[in-house]
Amino acid sequence: MTTMAQVIQRIRNREADREDWLYITGDAAELAFDTEADLGYPEFDEDTDEEIDPPGFAERGLRSTIDMTTLDDCIEAADQLAGTKDDAAALDVIRYYIRFDAWPNMLNAPDPPPPEVTLLRLDREFVENLGAEDNARSCNKEGCDRGVVSLSVFCRRHHFESVRKRPYPFED
Template sequence: MTSQGTLPAYLRSLLTADLPNGWLYLPHGELDETTVCLFIPSDDVDEDEDATANKAAELGFPIEGLDNQTMQDVALGAVRLDPHANDALLVRAFAYYHRFDAFLPSIDASDPPGPEQALLKMDRDFYESLGPETLELRCRREGCDRGTVRLSVFCQKHHFEMVRRRPCPFE
């Protein structure tokens, strides 16, 4: 039976496995301990998923949340971080998963880096792993007067570009 309740109430009920299979739908706006949600059990889900989403939207819940199994995993993850998890932590864990498709790694975790920042960090780690250049051998790239890195005929920059097949963002 389709029902409404607060987000923390649904998450707490999953800690005791009292919720049937189904999906949670959310209203627009920031999630907090007072956010009222719509739960649609699998038995009430239309074969046409759009029809179910439209039904939820008509009732004021246009944002698809998570299925109950994922919500249970999120709630259990929050309890692993703090066995006495309060409603704010449960909601934060849910919102983090909903937004980033990842479990909250720690109570005070900041948002994960965006894709550009993550790529730049991976590039920096690779670039630095090449080690220092030695001037005993010169880089084979025409016009480059830098030395080579260990086990390569290129300097850091040109070895990076050969492997990554794009310009090196570091100098």
């Protein structure tokens, strides 16, 4: 059985093919040094364009995750964050990248917020950047008696809905 620790060493020693992908067993959140893992290159069925795992990988429960270029980048980013070559840091960054398709900004980074939380935060920033409503001019939305925001004919709520093409998510 090949482990994740052995895979990291093979990558550091440049003993991997540039075409390889990382294959792991189990949940990426549980990725550890002793997790069964391997490097291999998938083939593709010419008729269906479906991925075909390297021989024996499916039987071992291995599934593809990230390509060699991304693995190299994960290890380089981990070494930069750690300030030295550090296999534990490499494992941490690889685990994070597989789970979230993103780079952690520090070692042992917390999980990013769920997409809906991030969207709500970005929506709030958008609305706050619109500035105050000017009550000297009324919103052009029929039935709305609120003022308009700068450079718009709508209040915050209706400007948001016009630009974002979805309902205003706040109660204000």
